[in-house]
Amino acid sequence: MRFILRRLGFYLIAFWASITLNFLLPRFMPGDPVSRMFARSQDRMQPEQIEALRKLLGVDDRPIWEQYIDYMHNVFTGQMGVSISRFPTPVTEVISSQIGWTLLLGGTALVVAAVVGNLLGILAAWRRGGAIDSALPPVLVFIGSFPYFWLAMGALYLFGVVLGWFPIRHAFTDGLEPAFTWEFIGDVGAHLVLPALTIVLVSIGGWMLGMRNTMIATNSEDYITMAEAKGLRPGRIMLRYAARNAMLPSVTSFGMGLGFVVGGALLTEVVFAYPGVGYQLLNAVQGLDYPLMQGLFLTITAAVLLANFLVDILYVRLDPRVRSN
Amino acid sequence: MTTALLKQPTQPTAVRKPNRSFIHGLISNKKALTGMAVMIIFIALALLAPLLFPGDPSRITAMASLEPSAEHWLGTTAKGQDVLALTVHGSRSSLFVGLSVGIASTFIGILVGLASAYFGKFIDEALSLVTNVFLLLPGLPLLVILAAFLPPGLGTVILVLVVTGWAGSARVLRSQALSIRSKDFVAAAVVSGERAGRIMFREILPNMASIVMGTLLACVIYGIGAQAGLEFLGLGDVSTVSWGNNLFWAGNEGALLTGSWWVFVPSGLCIALVAFALALINYAVDEVTNPRLRKIKTPKTTPTKAETSAAK
Amino acid sequence: MSHSLITPSAVSHTGTPALEIRGLGKTFPLGGLFSRDSVRALHGIDLTIGKGEIVALVGESGSGKSTLARCVARLEKPSSGEILIDGVDVLKRDRFQASRAFRSQLQMVFQDPFGSLNPAHRMDHFLRRSLAIHGKSGRSERETQSRLEELMTTVGLQADMLNSYPHELSGGQRQRVAIARALAVEPQVILADEPTSMLDVSVRIGVLNLMRKLRDEQGISMLYITHDLASARYLADRTAVMFAGELVEEGESLDLLANPAHPYAQLLVSAVPDPARAGSYDPVRRAELRKAVMASQHCAFHGDPNQVCSSEKPVRHQVGDPDNHHWVRCHLYRPWAAAGGHALASEPLPPSHPASNAQEEASA
Amino acid sequence: MTISQVSFGSHEPVLDIKNLTVKYIGDTRSTTAVDRVSFSIGTGEVFGLAGESGCGKSTIANSIMRLLKDPAKIAGGSISFGGKDVLAMSPEELRRFRWQDVAMVFQSAMNSLNPVLTIGEQIVDIFTTHAGYSRKESMRRAGDLLELVRIDAARLKSYPHQLSGGMRQRAVIAMAVALKPSLLILDEPTTALDVVVQQEIMAQIKELQRELGFSVLFITHDMSLMVELSHRMAVMYGGRIVETAKAQDVYATPRHPYTQALMGAFPPLTGPRLPLTGLPDGVKFRNIPDLTEAAPGHFVAPFGADAPVTESANLEGAAR
Amino acid sequence: MLLTGCTANVSKTNASDAGANASAFLTIPREDMGTFVQNFNPFAPTVNPMVQQSIYESLLIFNPAKGDTVPWLATEWKAAEDGKSVTFTLRDGVKWSDGQPLVAEDVAYTFELQKKIKGGFEYLDTVTAEGNNVTFNFNKPWSPALYDIGQLIILPKHIWAALPDPEKDANANPVGTGPYTEVDTFQAQSFVLKKNPNYWQPEKQKIAGIKMLAFAGNDGANLAAANGDVDWAPQYIPNIEKTFVSKDKEHRQYWFPPTGAMINWQLNTTKAPFNDVDVRKALSMAVDRDQVTKIGMSGYAKPADCTGLSGNYETWKNANVKDNCTWTNHDVQKANELLDKAGYPKGADGKRTLKDGTPFEFKISVGATSSDWLSVANVISQNLAEVGVTAKVESPDWAAVVAGYETGDFDSGIVWSANDPSPYKYFNTTMGTSTVKPVGTKTFDNYHRFGDAKADALLADFAAEGDESKQKDLANKLQEEYNDAAPVVPLFSGPEWGAFNDTRFTGWPTAENPYATLSVRSPTTVLVLTTLEPRA
């Protein structure tokens, strides 16, 4: 319990640090959202209109610390303001309509990559020098060396356009009403395959090799030899003794991995026109849409921190040693 | 037969510095060799680019969207630039950014890691907190925000990548430094009266050579990949020629849509090759320092199968 | 070496001791920054080492022997107490960090010769640095070199080993280099924390003999930490027994091992394997001793007019001949075993257990 | 050559090792860790194997259970257990052989428990795999086993880190005797422990051995302990056996210089302080010949400073 | 694979399947919105697609492709003699989609609201509604007002007046007069607008509805277009012949009328040497506009001439000026001569120096996200090298670029220009002194800070002149002045991208039938929406 509390304290500090960073960064950016919008709106506005717009959007001229206090207050009361680029939609609404897709994409990719990668790693380490061990790692590392977006574009054109095996855009067929029907879920699944696959392909090699290496290290632990000496069945030794211990570092990486996957998903979303927050963030940044940007960053960070916290709790469940600590 | 009772000075069997055997191990490792060969080719290309393709590589020199031919080995872009020239010149910025990011992040990582591990207590708590916070912040979103906030240019890209990339290396290096810190030879150095700086850099650091190298390589890979990602999103310095920018332009010009794969493939492949080569070296470093990871020769089928080892 | 009896050096108990520890305590905080839990690893240690004296510190694993050495070597900051070298309280003198002057007076030899020599450097480096840091290197390179060679010979190594790396030497050789490194600064006191426990059995005695030689020839005082009572008896003039962070008994080595007074010391002595008294293990006696250690009901020295027995305040009773400087802590007083305590605490008391019954069930 | 066995227990050897040679195949050079070692252990006998670190003791122990991992290779010799050729067993046979016939307490028994499984689960594993008991039944037996080594059965639910070193060691010993094997290998079972605990554990093993009647292969480098415990012992050096005899004989009259050095490393607890000498640094024995019988039942490898030094033959042997 | 069905179900249906076409939605991609939010507020800075095209309508529609004006919610309008007012007569029988009739108060209220929320219309004094007529009174004679007012979309007063904060309302279910107003199946990635049940010309609602798809960039939208998943492709498509048309020559067409705004290369005329008209002209001559449009704009744009007017103003152009252009034609030799003469000599290294001896070097600033203009700037930079001038392309973020423009802290840059039905604003913002602000003070339209007294007089007359033929005379004179002063370097007319796929719907505007442009964001879009019909 102490461990959990300690971690919780850490996450709170991390959260505070990131929201502060998030507050400060955009305020040091040159220009303001209105002139930025103006730059892109083909010179149609009059100076007075711009002033009016400034007022309308509430571009803040108060001292920074006042804004900061306000901001902190808002963050903890869940008020993230109104998006500037999507004015007058509240930031929460913009995010809530999209974050789900990002989480679905990122989460699916992460889980699949971690599970499959770890399984492959376990098998590779268990059968040292076998087919999986010698053939897969170089291939996966090579694929993993490609940038996310490159692989995504390649896959999109090859499997989506040329071969036509998979849908090439969006999270589900346009016009379908989201519902908990098999049809809809299947449709979402079909749309998820390619984007998730590209993320999985890029990240799976790391999982596999990481697991393989820890597993090899674990295999030479005394308790594995002991398990062998006990005459246990090989499958049991592999899973209950070796893999069970070797997966502990993977569990930690899993939490960390989420942050990276959100990043990878961001690029992938742009390529597949996946309606997640990735492109929205880019847009918000380019439009200097502070509230949205802050809201997104906050949400992503909170999601990552929360996930890490959950992973920590899981870790405590998996590793009895930290429990009593 | 009799036993020889010998009194002799121990004749060291291998009079080799441990570091030298590490390098030797690398040189005799196939993965490392392949990786290094690829890297050398790329570095040579980067250095020779101005000689091979003099002048501005983004100059418009030919008809647009030419397929690869004898004249333009990799064809031309939709603007009529020579793809090969762009690719070769692109290696300069990409490798430069990768190396700078790698070296800078590793350097910060070393400082933070060593200071954390050596001084411990409050300094360690504070530094690891900062490290962990940076580690948890979602990298790319932060990159995107940072990149938009600073004026464009390679310097910015490097700075941004270092800001988001140092934490990973610091964490790895800290844990390694911590384990070395707890070794008796550090305590022995303290007892013999060495000062903190000397202990950190002369006693602890030399024992981290392989992990420093591994971290460096990983950071370089990160740098190259993240630069490409940023530039692809148009957040890099669009006016430089680099692999990421080449891909950005390829995307802009609809290279894939028009079927101009030759514009799209080379830069991506180069990124992958460099990253792959570095990853190979990295795995080789792992293998050399941790012999258990080495590829094992599949045991020959000897008649007494029982002899080999414990059956699994 | 002659096959004569080894006699302990004539230690004068009068002059200023080389090292004096007074009321030393150490608590380790547990948990993070915000936690107030702690382990008391050391408590009220008083120990004196005279000039040219070897004192052995024995005790169970985790009793705080290493912690004591590390506190005295100022690798850890003691929580309380004083450390006097040559009568000067060094904790007061250099408050925040050990000074080089202190380092040149006190040196330490570590348990693990594989870990205490940096694998990245040659032997030459270790000795040279020790000389250089404390201004002991010669005016010329020649002089330094000859100084190095002399050191090597002192610890019984060939000078040409200066050029080798640690991994090229055997454990015993390494430990000798570690000793040479300590010697290089010409210290007054050497703390040796289990210097032989990681060595191959066959070379252990050689290192012990070397330590004795140094004491005899150079008059260096030593604190010899070990859990091997036999070697303590072999090497040390006096032996101190540590239990759960406190000293419970101290005295002239032969005397103490022959007549241990404290139940814990008795337990310790009885546990040492010795073919000469094979079959000495007596579970009943053992159970009694354990019980006495964990919860003594009476003290053997009850009635000592000078030191009235008390379970609260540790008092020392003198044992036997005053010349042996043998004292024991009142049995009623039990150290405060914190945070998991000591190994004894967690072992069940062996009952007169009908082991056969259980076995029959198991095999049924 | 074979050594006529002087067994303590029955004359029927449980384990018979002949000319066992084990090599570690390295990238550049190979080490012979065990070199033509022969010995046998009779029923109910406690056989001690002493020697410095790295002389091949654990390698022999692991060979008996065929636990050697990859670079190790049994290059020659035979191991027969109760008449069965251990080296020829099929994987399935081997699996059954392990723990049912021979059990082992590892050198680092503290680390030989799976840190993420409870003690109970690890014991239950043995019963369910080998005896086919139900989980419940296995758990009950596991509790009995723990009580056998004087650990409260409630501790079945504990994880290894929640037990002290001594308790872990006991738990491992309990596991080792779970299936009543005919041979128990103890590979330095107490090195990491406190003397007090060590003695109690050794006493406990002795008691169990008396009750259950298994044979013991006891490995240590602590001569005092070994002499106290074993009936017969062998001293190893550099992969070879240099002396083997009844334990008391070795204690009373060590013949090989190395054995003498070993005995000298443990000063006595009683009597006057006599100066002892260990083996000087850097002294190495090479080309250790086969044993000859120096006294009845006391075999020693011949040695002598006058003999010519032949460097070639076994240079690689046991070089460390 | 079974999954194929999901990809492009509706749009790939057989062309002969008339029934399917009749019920199909007109599918249009939106390339710069990765996702939609249900916000149909027309005051939003980034308005959802189709809000101003199919939901709300304006009084009149100016069609730049043909240069004519189509009466829409107003059937006729009349400017007062003194040019100080204009009166619109509303169409009878127009109803809001909720069934309420459109009344003159709606128009008056719209302008009130517009002024309150967004400002502008500073010339507008009062708006009076009288029966069917709405009269706009100005505080000065102001001829450009007609289109300014006429093209503003009209909102229903009965809805908007009831809102406490109209500008902050998401207007999730808009009520408008347009042909397709009913929001349906709204998703972040797509939404559908269905028929307005009360449309005033129901016979023109021949398609079942409009479906908008969100894309995070051109790539995805282009892919959809190439794949035949959308009917209308208004975004930039690279190499359109190959990537789009060639896939189905029979049904796919594109038409890029040069009716967009003029894209100018603006030089900061407060700085030497750009204060020298010869330099501006010489630099302009050094630019190879064919190459610029070919490489930068994929050949889709039309090079500018020295009137500075884009294709939008074809009818306004002064033929005399247009036919005798000098400084907008690529002529390296003349450019060199002009620079030599003006006193910017070429050094031995072929590089020119300024009058103070420093190198002739400057920066071209373009926002990093405008990749097409970046290419343009790169081409210009290459062109200038041939006359010994060094131009460095700088591409920070747009905000930084614009910040520099606004305060006058820049060398040169590429910018949009005003694009109204009348050229008044264009000339006013390129040459009008009233728009010039000193360096350091922010300006929002005359970034290059050029003012010309002669032009000022002409502009004043123009604004006061209600008669179009007289306006044309003034415009001719303005063009002459422009030709002389070269206030900016016009590069090319911004094209109105537009391509379509008539597999399912027919009746698209083309060069032969330019009843509208193919833009989906211009006022003419509604003309297309009311013309298209499902392929039978």
Ligand SMILES: Nc1ncnc2c1ncn2[C@@H]1O[C@H](COP(=O)(O)OP(=O)(O)OP(=O)(O)O)[C@@H](O)[C@H]1O
């Ligand atoms: N850094 C530390 N933090 C917390 N507790 C510590 C620390 N170092 C030592 N301890 C605790 O202090 C006590 C004494 O440990 P110490 O290492 O001094 O024992 P020792 O007598 O040297 O044992 P051994 O014979 O095993 O070397 C132990 O209970 C240990 O858990």
Ligand SMILES: Nc1ncnc2c1ncn2[C@@H]1O[C@H](COP(=O)(O)OP(=O)(O)OP(=O)(O)O)[C@@H](O)[C@H]1O
């Ligand atoms: N995995 C391995 N690879 C190569 N050599 C090995 C390996 N394991 C052991 N050896 C070598 O085999 C020899 C015998 O090792 P072994 O572990 O049997 O010694 P030991 O007598 O048990 O030593 P200790 O008393 O330290 O346990 C040693 O010289 C060692 O260097």
Ligand SMILES: [Mg+2]
């Ligand atoms: Mg210790």
Ligand SMILES: [Mg+2]
């Ligand atoms: Mg061993």
